[in-house]
Amino acid sequence: MATAKNRLISCFDSHRFVQLKANNLLSQLIIFKNLKFSKMNSLKYLMTALAMLSFIASNAQIKNAKTESVKIYGNCGMCETTIEKAGNLKKTAEVDWNKDTKIATITYDEKKTNQDEILKRIALSGYDSDKFLAPDDVYAKQPECCQYERVNKTVTKKETSKTDTSKMEIHHHSAMTETPQNTNQLKAVFDNYFSIKDALVKSDGNTASAKARDLNDAISSVKMEALSTEEHSVFMQVMKDLVFDAEHIAETKDVGHQRDHFTTLSNNIYKLIKVSKQETSVYYQYCPMFNDGKGANWLSKENVIKNPYYGSSMLSCGKTTETIK
Numbered sequence: 001m002a003t004a005k006n007r008l009i010s011c012f013d014s015h016r017f018v019q020l021k022a023n024n025l026l027s028q029l030i031i032f033k034n035l036k037f038s039k040m041n042s043l044k045y046l047m048t049a050l051a052m053l054s055f056i057a058s059n060a061q062i063k064n065a066k067t068e069s070v071k072i073y074g075n076c077g078m079c080e081t082t083i084e085k086a087g088n089l090k091k092t093a094e095v096d097w098n099k100d101t102k103i104a105t106i107t108y109d110e111k112k113t114n115q116d117e118i119l120k121r122i123a124l125s126g127y128d129s130d131k132f133l134a135p136d137d138v139y140a141k142q143p144e145c146c147q148y149e150r151v152n153k154t155v156t157k158k159e160t161s162k163t164d165t166s167k168m169e170i171h172h173h174s175a176m177t178e179t180p181q182n183t184n185q186l187k188a189v190f191d192n193y194f195s196i197k198d199a200l201v202k203s204d205g206n207t208a209s210a211k212a213r214d215l216n217d218a219i220s221s222v223k224m225e226a227l228s229t230e231e232h233s234v235f236m237q238v239m240k241d242l243v244f245d246a247e248h249i250a251e252t253k254d255v256g257h258q259r260d261h262f263t264t265l266s267n268n269i270y271k272l273i274k275v276s277k278q279e280t281s282v283y284y285q286y287c288p289m290f291n292d293g294k295g296a297n298w299l300s301k302e303n304v305i306k307n308p309y310y311g312s313s314m315l316s317c318g319k320t321t322e323t324i325k
Helices: 002-011 016-034 039-060 077-087 115-124 136-140 151-160 165-170 187-201 205-221 229-250 255-274
Strands: 065-071 093-097 103-109 282-287 296-300 319-324
Touching (some): 065 115, 077 103, 077 115, 093 115, 103 115, 115 229, 136 229, 187 205, 187 255, 187 296, 205 229, 255 296
Antiparallel strands (some): 065 103, 093 103
């Protein structure tokens, strides 16, 4: 047994977190071997051992692994399941949350993702951390046993009543108030969206792909703490879908496939731009022909119709349905 232990640990000597899990597993196996158990207890320990072995194998698949601990708020076993499911990403990220300490151990490939991206996904599933708050409507839909005390939400509300704005800026969640921001954190997101639209008007798949990569970078660079309450809530709701569509547009030069994803990208950008103050008017436009006659919308900085779904073949097809100021 000692030899098996040494072999297991030596396989993961570059990952201290995985080593700890390996030790824990071996301890369980030693107990299982040396003590007499009923069939029920034997099965219980065997299941525990298998689960831990699976966890180790999962972490072993994560390259460029970095492990960090962070506090995530929740109450029960259901919370644990949801938090870990939201944070986990195959071969990229693994989350292990302790319901007693509220501490999550996060292991991730630092070349593919980061702690913020993982915590954003967890917040979208309804769980606050010290960096990101869950949307109120998502939290409200949680089962009663999962409605934990929202410590950071309470602190944020108290901050809004202070008149010392300099102190508010220091607090990590201060910008979750209605205090106006000097810098529009979403400007780069919108600008890159419009660049994709312009490229699709020209049926230029190469440029659309490049601008979609820029859009993904802009989404990742948004400072959540600098968004208004309304912007933060909507951004958390649409962020995952924005990334999904931007990635699909970026990974191909096929204009047809890009246009398919541009429809849902436009719908979510519309939700976001509606709650964000714009320096100039933005026009919400509609093509009745696209998607087998079901129609599709897009956003433009100009009122003149330049259809991104058909380009030069039906450039002026469509109409402006709303002006957003």
